[in-house]
Amino acid sequence: MKGTWFFPLALLLGLSLALAQEGKAPYGQYCASCHGSEGQGIPGAIPPLAGNPKVEDEAYVVKVVRQGLSGPLEVNGVTYNGIMPPLPQVSEAEARAIAQYLKGLSGTQAEAQAPAPQVPGDPALGRALYLGQKALQNGGAPCQACHTVAGVGFLGGGSMGKDLTDAAKRLGGEAGLAALLQNPAFPVMREAYKGRPLTEAEAAALAAFLVQVSQEVPRPSSLYLGRFLVAGLVLLAILLLYQAILWQLRPKSLSERIQSQLRR
Template sequence: MRKTLVLASLLWLAGAAWAGGAELYAQNCASCHGPGGEGVAGVFPPLAGNPRAADAAYVARVVRNGLSGPLTVGDRTFNGSMPPFAQLSDADVEALAGYVAGRLAAGAAPAAGPGTTAAAAAGDPEAGRAYFLGKRRFARGATPCVACHDAPGTGALGGGTLGPDLSDAGTRFGAGLAQLLERPGFKVMRSLYGDRPLTPEEARDVAAFLASGSGAPAPAARGWRFAGLGALGTLLLFLVLFPFWPRQRESYRDRLLRRKA
């Protein structure tokens, strides 16, 4: 009887730890690695079916210290960046690592079929450009991308500089770009879009717009843009004022004599 109670207590504690780990995973990891550990193609590796993720000690080290650079899982290479989660306590890290190693890593690895690529290709680049520039509002009220990012096709003034230039986003993230836009894994983007995420259709449209500009020359530096616009404005002002310039050189006495004549 005592052994049964001890075993039941251990099972209950393991279940409670996994439940806490599942909540921590949903709060800190699911936006990048997916709710089921499926990952994002080319950017964030899958945890389901990943032998590394089955090692709880390895998972705990990555959560504490972060990880960046090329990483190969199976026959696929990922080149994302994961920051250290210093805000998590040791108990949280252990619970999270236990959940990943005990639940997610044991799942089947997602199939690397053409479905994601086809979904990304289904987006409308023109609609995506309108969303990017804020000419069309996102359904859930998300901030237009141009407020923080620049990309080919944003016009003479370009976009913001808070975030990186997205000229090569289509090449860098490939078919996973739409999924990354729908579930952003970067800290600033999570704070902006966490409660106002893009719909799957909006994410595909913006991804199609960014993919259509990949390979194009990066937009000119903001300083050169404003310098060019300033020179153009000066030229237009000179052309407008030029007909009146001779009168500015005429003295007051000459004007009086001209009026009396």
């Protein structure tokens, strides 16, 4: 009866291999857009999953997928501080299968797939794109619609997204930012640029612009206060003018109409 242990073992091996393959499709569907087709991640922006020792812990992977993750973490000596949204659409079984699949990805394989070095960006072009002075080639919204950057543009821009003044410092410098911008990890931005991706040159230019901004001396906040004051006064003037016009155009009352008839 020498061979009897062999069958269950082979079954187990086959099963785990099957399980690993089972995770490939949901990985491609739910994770690859951010973590890369081979789990290589984006240096400085999105951690790699291939060759990441923490991925050996299946329960951890499932927890991150179901609950999301934010805050600083380190993988193979590179620090990351991003936001992964919770993905409730991934079932626990799928998350387990994905975890199995990830264990099988080796880091070396992923390195071969790492993105090619970025073309150097033109910060002046980046600034124009950021402000919307130059339209994005694929028709995406200008960054200023949602973001602020110290001292750029009237009132500094929108407040939906983060202030990007020090984004370059936090997100892996020019290369990290350029990669991130071509594949934004933030749900709102993903939606905004879905089907309207930034070109490689645009992403590089914007990254170069943000690096430049991060190196400038931050402006005192009193400057913003001054701008708010001016904006407030302008708004007030517009409102007063509007009211005056409304008053001129108001429907005349019956007695007023009779009076003007009598005056004729």
